[in-house]
Structure formats: structure tokens, C-alpha cells
Amino acid sequence: SNRTFTMIKPDAMKNGHAGAILDRIIKEGFRVVSLKMTKLSKEKAGEFYAVHKERPFYGELVEFMSSGVIIAAILEKPNAVAAFRTLIGATNPAQAEAGTIRKLFATSLGENAIHGSDSDENAAIEGNFFFSGLEQF
Numbered sequence: 001s002n003r004t005f006t007m008i009k010p011d012a013m014k015n016g017h018a019g020a021i022l023d024r025i026i027k028e029g030f031r032v033v034s035l036k037m038t039k040l041s042k043e044k045a046g047e048f049y050a051v052h053k054e055r056p057f058y059g060e061l062v063e064f065m066s067s068g069v070i071i072a073a074i075l076e077k078p079n080a081v082a083a084f085r086t087l088i089g090a091t092n093p094a095q096a097e098a099g100t101i102r103k104l105f106a107t108s109l110g111e112n113a114i115h116g117s118d119s120d121e122n123a124a125i126e127g128n129f130f131f132s133g134l135e136q137f
């Protein structure tokens, strides 16, 4: 598929990095299919990250992801999922390659600035979690 899903997380929003992150994404050749600023309730954050329910950091992750506004977006580019995960870098910013979005803008492993879907299947599920069919251009 040519689409992926992303969220600019509450740390990057609070730290004023949203504009720079969106600029970088667009300069890397992604087309914005859908985009909104919103805030996840604890319940919705828990549902989004349900796959991590049994992990020790789940509670912290849900607290953090519901702690402030986010920007959610569907993006399009050939081989989007892999291309976008390369652009954002490793989960832990300390291990992320120089120049990646997480290296430039993340705070810590838990507060790592940005999300990128990990498969075509999850990209579709996650995009549909935030956007109706009428909002996907």
C-alpha cells in the first residue's frame, strides 16, 4: 500500500515542533491525505494501543498519549509504511539515526514525538480509527 498513519505526540506538540515536523514530512515527499488536531481520552488512547495492553509501560503510554493534543494524519508515498519508519527513526531517540524526526525532536523513549504505523494492515486500521471515508482524500 502507499499509505501510512501518523500522530504527532503530546510532547512534540507542547514543545512547539508540530510545524517543523509537518514541514519535514512534506519535504520528504509524503502527500497529506487527511489531517486533524485532536485529543485522545484515556479510553480512546487505551483502545488505540490495545496491542500493548500486557506490556509494563502500557499505563504510562496511555497517560502520556491522553495528556495533551495531538495531530493525526494519513500520509501517502510509495512504500509509505517503511519509508515513514525510516524517516522517524528508532523508538528510542537515543538509538535513532542522526537527522531522523525522533533524533531531532523526541524527549525520551516514552515521549518520542511521533508515531508511525508498523504494517499496511495497521495503517488502514489506525487511519480509519481517526478519519471517516469522507475525510480520506
Ligand code: GTP
Pocket (backbone or CB within 6 Å): 057, 060, 061, 090, 091, 109, 110, 111, 112, 114, 115, 116, 117, 118
Ligand atoms: P509507535 O510508532 O508509537 O507505535 O512506536 P514504535 O512502533 O516505534 O514502538 P512500539 O509500537 O513498540 O511502542 C509504542 C510506543 O510505546 C513507543 O513509541 C513508545 O512511546 C512507548 N514505549 C515503548 N517502549 C517503552 C518503554 O519501555 N517505556 C515507555 N514508557 N514507553 C515505551
Ligand code: MG
Pocket (backbone or CB within 6 Å): 116, 117, 118
Ligand atoms: Mg508501534
